[in-house]
Amino acid sequence: MATDVLSTRSFAKHVAARPSITQLQQHHHQDHQDASSAPLPSVEAPSLDELMSTVASIDNEILAIKAEVHKKLLVHYDAFIESFEHSAELNGKIDKLLRLAEDMSVQTIDPEHGLRHKVMTALVDHHEVAYKVQENEAIVDGLKHFAKIEDILLQYEACMGAGKILQAGECIQQAMHELENPPNRGVATSTITAVLTDLMANALTIRYPTDDDKGLKDLASFNLTLSYTIPVPSSSLPRASTTTTEVSPSETAAVAAAAPKSVRWHELLRSLVTLNAYSEKLRPMQKAMIHHLIDPLVHHDHHASLSLVPTADVYPSPPSAHITLNVTKERQEENLFSKMTRLFEFIYRNVFLAGYRGGNSGDSVNSGQHSASDTETLTATIGRTMAKEACRRIAQVYLTKITPATVDELLQFSSIASEAILFENALIDMGFLTDHDRELATFVQAIDIHFTNKKRDMLLNQGRAVMMKDDFATVSVQELDKQDELEQQKMGGGRGGGRGGSDGHDAWSSLSSDPEMADLKESSVSVKVKSLVDMVLATLQEAQDLSAEASPYLYKATRSLVDLYMALMPVYHAKTLANVPALGILFYNDCMYLARELEKVPERMDEGIPGMEQVEYDDMIPQLKTLGKKWLDIQVDKQKEELVASIEEANGFQETSVEDNFEACERAMKQVVLVFKHLGKVWKTTLSPWSFYSVLGRLLDYAVERVIREMEGLDDISEKESHQLAILCSILFECEDLFDHASPIVEAAMATNSSRGGHHGSMDEDPIHFFVPQWAKYQQLTDILELSFAEIMTRFRAGQLRMFRVDELARLVCALFADTPLRQRNLKEIEDGHPLGMMMMS
Structure with a gap:
């Protein structure tokens, strides 16, 4: 029942076959004068045969080009294979060279057997040997010097024996000169220090x-x-004289006895x-x-x-x-x-x-x-x-x-500090020390800073241990608030202390001023985020007992803990959070709960801490909310992919009159319902009511919008197929049960909107319409598949089909009904637009 129109691909081919802009510009100047005086010639639309001929010509050219490219590839195939083998050979040689270089590096830097260690050892040994050789040479030079003096003294004795007084005086002067100018003045010191080494x-x-x-x-x-x-x-005792003069044994014994x-x-x-x-x-x-x-x-x-x-x-x-x-x-x-x-x-x-x-x-x-x-x-x-x-x-x-x-231990540290200072x-x-060397006094005087540093390290280590656990046990926020004095004060003052039923649904009727922030009171969070909140609050309580210099350090430590949470959790648990719907949503709740508790810190610490008038986390709270919503969107997108995969198994709802095709479509639609029921079961105990219905509504709206688009894409729908499609659409009506208890949430949202001066709204429709905007359209589509042409037009004239665009209704009518004068008249009425009066009333 479709009309003959050009597809996007055919139109593109037709345009490609037309003269190019450059060709048109070449004729533009010469035809300008004629165009100004003569009327423009009419351009005939190309016939279908011409278009098909053009398409065939282009396809042949493409095939010829492909054949030419393939031929060139075959011609150069051998060269490519040769280059590839050469590259592989070079790669092997490079790997071998890298292994050799690594082996050489290991052999060089090995601390025990490496070449560098051997060279350093050899250099040290060489230095010691060179020092010994130099010392021995100095000693030898000294001995030679003393031998020379001894020879001069022997010459002196000979001169005196011969009565040569003048020559003897010269010998004495020469000996004194030699004594004053030894060859190596360090000889005596070197000998003495060697003896000192032995003594030590x-x-x-x-x-x-x-x-x-x-x-x-x-x-x-x-x-x-x-x-x-x-x-x-x-070895250090005096030795006998080296002169040629003989020394009696008694003299040697006397010298030894005197040593x-x-x-x-x-x-x-x-x-x-x-x-x-x-x-x-x-x-x-x-x-x-x-x-x-x-x-x-x-x-x-x-x-x-x-x-x-x-x-x-x-x-x-x-x-x-x-x-x-x-x-x-x-x-x-x-x-x-x-x-x-x-x-x-x-x-x-x-x-x-x-x-x-x-x-x-x-x-x-x-x-x-x-x-x-x-x-x-x-x-x-x-x-x-x-x-x-x-x-x-x-x-x-x-x-x-x-x-x-702890702060108590800090107060008891004074005795240790006193002992450290007394020792110093x-x-x-x-x-042993000077006043400039007071390292212990400096340490103990800054003990509060060291305390905060240790506290920060302990806090981060404890927080990291909690974050890295695979335990995702949950606890109700309502139970946590019952243990929170601040929340109890708010409930006692703001709610009269008596609101709240035993079934826990009363709180559903009260939304926060920011619905996207969600009312966490009816949600669940992980025990680990509760532990982190306790760590933050306990650390801030300890900061109140510190000095103005130390307290801000503990505040910064809590900020570091929150930063660690935002950095570590999405990375360390990335696969788990992405693949397990319940845990992905739980992480969203954790981020929102942590943000909520940080928002309450200024009220808890209304007097601040020493050194800070106000303790707040205004810059970190938006980051936590953004992180939580990011992972909420990741989980929603993950579920959208599953829904799309299920809907695509219906194969576009084509030819549902065939039994096998209908059964495949039916399985696909039931799979969609199964996904929603599973998510509803998993998420309802975790998410707050507003978040639960909002997220589930986003997914259902996406699913029905996809089904509507698939249905509207059908070109020809027979009467039997129309009935089968209506049956398939009705399968998703089971999802309405998930929104049966959403009425209090919708009423509260409408009341909030009304108080802000917005549209008051009404509860005439089911609550599912509030969270699934496409649901009314989906219901009407299901009815259209079963209604007669007259009934469809009656609804159209009553303004009940206003959720459809005019072109959508026209396409559905063309797919459902044969081309008759009646269809042409009704199409003309539809194309003129929805009844204005009805739209204004609605």
Whole structure:
């Protein structure tokens, strides 16, 4: 029953066959004068045969071009294959080169067996060997120099024996000149420092934690023994003269007897300071005490016991000093600062010999050989490094670990802060630190800031753990509001405390001023978002007890938590939220609930927090709402795709008079109903009533609009097909049951609209029409498929078909009824437009 009209494709081909704009412009100028005087010639429309001929010509040209392209592809096929194989070969070689480069890189940077490690080790060994060679060469030069002086002295003795006084005087002058100009002035110092190295090795005995210690479940021990009487190595004793003069055994024995067999610790320190060698010679002891004594003390403060011997006697009474550290499973009562204070006092008194003046115990040293400046020098250099490392480790490890996590703990931190400052003062008094090195005082004075930083980290870690859980257990917002004092106050004041029925539907009749925000009171949210809200509120409550400098940090921590929620949830749970309709909608509710609770924060914290007059999240609330609506739209679009897939199985509702086609269409329509019933069952317990009917209405409106479009696209509908199509359309009427309880929502919405001065509306129609705008049109379409031509026109003249456009009605009439004078008259009436009076009345 369709008329002969040009399709879009045929029209495009016809236009392509017409002269181009460029050709028309070439004739435009020469025809301009004739066009101004003569009437325009009439242009005949091309006939169908001409159009079909043009189409066939274009198709042949396209086929010829395709054949030419295919021919060229075949000609170059071998070259393409060759290039492809060459590319594959190059790719293999590149992969091989990359593997070789990676192997070379690994062989180079391996920390134990890599080439870089070997080169560095070789360089260090080379440096040490070169230093030894240089030192030996210097010693050899010195020996040669002394041998030369010895030869001069022998010449002096010969001159004196011969009575040549003048020549003997010259020899003395020459010898003195040689003595004043040695070849290497560092020879003597190098020899002495080598002896000092041996003496330090004999003075200090250090037992490090062994592998066996580490294997005992964190049990470890460290022992340092300082011998106050240090044996002198035999290699450093005076040697016999190298001259040719023979020395009697008795003289050699006398020299050996006169040589010292040992030295005292203070003498060694005096030598180290005098030769400026203390930094080098005491560095091994310094490193050992930092890494194996101070560090374990800080890390195992409750399980480390420190033993210091002697405890009362001072140098030089005891024979030695001992420092022992044991880390055991037993808990120690002594606190860290007490242990550290005892340790540094021991180092100050028994290692650096503070207060010792010498000559009080029968020592052979003279009084004043060891002055207080030696102790000060060692304390300000070797000791300062140890003290600063101790304070740094205490601040970064111990104090950071015990930084309060609650406000009550923060109030109790004052005792620890006092101990830290007293310890640091003791180090300053002994000279280990200066007033500029107060790292512990700086830390404890800013404890509220450290508290907020720790609180922020804990808050984010706890929040992240909650967000990453796969548990999506739900809780009713109504139940949550019953536990909320602020909500109870609102209900008691605004609703008289008595509104709300047992069935929970009374709240459906009251919508918020923003319907899109939804009335969350009748919805459900996840337990995880409730936990996040509790974290935010608890953190803000703690902020009220902090200083004006620290409180804003906790407020910022809650903002970071909300930012983390908006960033992590849509990414970590993306597949789950997109593929599970109930969870996608639940995330929408969570975002809206979190936004609602953040909106209530200024009212909860009406007095603000120290440092902030008002606590608000006005910039984050719109972001949360936008995120929730985004995922709501994602879920709606997902369901639209399923609905479209189901409707497309009807194959455009073509030839429904055939039984198989009808059954396929029937299955498609029932599948649409099944989708809606499933969504209704899943979403009704989660969404608020307004959101539930709005979202479900959007989907149903989309589905019926698609069905209407498919029906209107049919060109010829027989009487039997018309009846079958009406049956198929009626299947979707089952969806009306989902909107049976929507009347209170519609009434509330109309009342809200009326209070704003809008259209009052009425409840004469079913509530489904409020949420599904296309539903009335769909019902009329179902009726049109069954009505007679006269009944259709009666409804048209009564203005009951105004939801159809004129062209839509005309297309339906042409598809349903044969071309008769009656149809032509009725089409003319329809094309003139809907009755104006009826439209105004409606």
